[in-house]
Amino acid sequence: MNAYQHILLAVDFMPGVENVCRRAHELAECTGAQLSVIHVVEPVVMAPPYEGVPSLPVDFEEQMLKSTQDSLKQLVEKEAMQDAGWSVEVGSVKWTIIEYAKEQNVDLIVIGSHGRHGLERLLGSTANAVLHAAPCDVLAVHIENR
């Protein structure tokens, strides 16, 4: 049996994302695992309009989702991951990744890690948060801080 059956790659669109994609893609090819790519959009809080402050268009969230889906599709194509399934989900980044992994029987989550130190580490990173709640293995791919 292969080491991994279903790998979940969690991506943002920040510098260094290509390395994280490449590592997940290589692993999926080596193990023959299914690869899924996820990006999570945090929900937009629609505050009531205040005088002088323009309110957001009613379909703002829909537009944002659509443009995020386009960006994710482009990233998947650019990184030659056409065989991978991909989806944009709305929710808390950490819990959405964890829930998706549970529901889809993911056995490895691949995530980027900036290797932060000191206060930044105490405040927590996505990689750290996911690692401590994950139902499966987690690979934190090092991202060079710029």
Ligand code: AMP
């Ligand atoms: P961070 O520690 O928040 O800078 O993010 C580290 C890693 O968490 C990124 O390289 C991604 O793998 C993952 N990540 C961060 N934000 C998101 C997001 N909105 N959706 C999916 N994965 C994310």
